[in-house]
Amino acid sequence: MDAAVSRRAACACGQLALDCRGEPVRVSICHCHDCQRRTGAPFGWQVRFPAEAVAPSGEAAHFRRTADSGRAIDFRFCPRCGSTVWWTMDRDPGLVVVAGGAFADATLPPPSVEVYAARRHGWTAMPALAGIESHP
Ligand SMILES: [Zn+2]
Numbered sequence: 274m275d276a277a278v279s280r281r282a283a284c285a286c287g288q289l290a291l292d293c294r295g296e297p298v299r300v301s302i303c304h305c306h307d308c309q310r311r312t313g314a315p316f317g318w319q320v321r322f323p324a325e326a327v328a329p330s331g332e333a334a335h336f337r338r339t340a341d342s343g344r345a346i347d348f349r350f351c352p353r354c355g356s357t358v359w360w361t362m363d364r365d366p367g368l369v370v371v372a373g374g375a376f377a378d379a380t381l382p383p384p385s386v387e388v389y390a391a392r393r394h395g396w397t398a399m400p401a402l403a404g405i406e407s408h409p
């Protein structure tokens with residue numbers, strides 16, 4: 274991990290942001306229906322950081338939902354523009370998961386894990402992810 278690296282994730286209007294120090298500990302994509310609805314896109318893009326490596330700014334609204342695992346996820350989003358910027362999981366409170374697109378930064382490392390591949394839209398061919406580790 275390069276602690277000198279710092280990236281800022283932000284909502285569409287810019288008032289809610291999360292500064293993230295160092296490289297992410299995991300980058301994944303998820304094809305589940307909840308991620309499709311949250312993003313409006315065919316899959317979600319999750320970038321995990323240790324909780325101590327991130328610093329929020331701005332006003333966040335909160336949405337808690339129960340995942341298929343039965344454990345809760347707490348989403349933080351902008352009350353003005355509605356963009357989800359990050360979330361935390363009851364399952365692993367030491368991690369903060371950031372919406373990949375919120376960085377608008379092409380230097381992010383590519384995903385190494387794919388979740389809910391069974392719900393992937395067939396037209397989303399991902400040749401760059403040929404070596405990706407897939408979970409149900
Ligand atoms: Zn906003």
Ligand SMILES: [Zn+2]
Pocket residue numbers: 303304305306307308309317389
């Ligand atoms: Zn998902």
